[in-house]
Amino acid sequence: MHKGGFKLILKGRKISSGKAEGECLFSEQPISFFGGIDPDTGIIIEKGHPLEGVNIAGKILIFPHGKGSTVGSYTIYRLKKNKKAPAAMILKECETIVAIGAIISEIPCIDKIKIEKLNKITMLKVDADKAVVIF
């Protein structure tokens, strides 16, 4: 990150405020929080998901959009309570399940980001108040 002091910035849309910095986890597939992630461990448990078995806890989670039951908002909240939530979420298009989950759990979240530009990135910064991703 910040190669030669050079910073790339992507601007998106703020969904939930806050800042975070850290390791990224990129998912090219949508994520179902309810039934797709174990709220006690943060591990992706959806059968056949490309990231099945991977832990999202503490990561800056990058994915196209959420899917599945609206109960998913509560799952995100439960992850946060269990200290297994992602540090931030970056989406292509945020829908209501993830938006509400991020807000009630106070997880920084922005969308309208061309996430394909981030699939090789290992570390980044998110400033959701300014709706930017910096790497």
Next chain:
Amino acid sequence: MKLSKEEKEYLEGKHGNAAKKAMEILVALGKIYSAKRLITVDSVQISGVSYHTIGDAGLELLEDLAKDGKIKVPLTTLNPAGIDIENWQCLGIDKNFAEKQQRILSAFKKIGVIVSCTCTPYLIGNIPKYGSHIAWSESSAVCFANSIIGARTNRESGLSSLASAITGKTPDYGLHIEKNRKPKYLVEVKANLTDITDFGALGKIIGEKIGGEIPLIRGISDADLDELKSLCASIATFGGTALFHIKDLTPEKVKAPKKKLYITSADIEKAKNSFFDTNEYDFIAIGCPHASITEIQQIASALDGKMVKKEFWVFCARPVKKISDLMGYTEVIEKAGARFACDTCMAVAPLKGRFNGMITNSAKACFYGRGSNNFKVRLATLEECIKVALN
């Protein structure tokens, strides 16, 4: 999105933490759906009440919000819970489950929500005005409010409707806007619909054919409240439909669209037969959506002086049961060996594994019976359900 001074104060936390989060939710939804502003709502119905569906996460969140959260919309009612509040022990509910459920209800009550615990708020006094903006969740009630009453609501989630109850606002998009309420399909019904199950079947067919689009239905000369309630539940379950119009029956006057589809008696029969998994039943379930007083009257008159041989549960709102008590229907029904389950329903109570074969007059109950509870199901008229119960 333009926000008023007061709305901004909510975001800044001047009205407390719960109100701040509630406003953040509504503003985020407004952004996602490109709303230009927030509008005032005067009625709310909140889903996501059963401990079975929202779990510990939901319980903890509601208790957090109840610390300083207060409703701004006085007419805020609640969806069914996972238990009959007064009678959970008799219905075989686990003690831990009942305790967690009671905590959820206490949190809602502390926020000021009327703990009505019914999916038919319109049967117990939550009846919005024609054309008014409201924020309802519970898909069947959303469909009823939009279609039969002519109030305006999107299909809210449990938390977005709670956010509206706390702030009194909802983002102005979707079905709040007149031009989005026009039908896309003209559905010509060429069948004589005479029973609740016919309307359930019709809802399944339309829902599956047109998904979330709005239909104008033609060819239904008459339908009573219970039949309309069944149609709303079914069309919303199978299609995600939040609004339909019926020519000469529902209040909004709309022009017929060009895209047409026809539904015949054969289609209705086929749809009914699609809920025929078994001939063996150990559970008769009536009241999805919650039974009206007229349905309870019918059950009482059919069971009077007889004895059921299988588990027979009537699901209804507690105020409706109180009227039933007053009229002596409850006594007749309970003497016949059937039971009431108030405040809860077959879709959200922890009934998985309790029964094998369920017979019901509700297409929606068939869907959830299969999906959530692993029951084998059959859709049949109330008369047939009672015949099965007595033999």
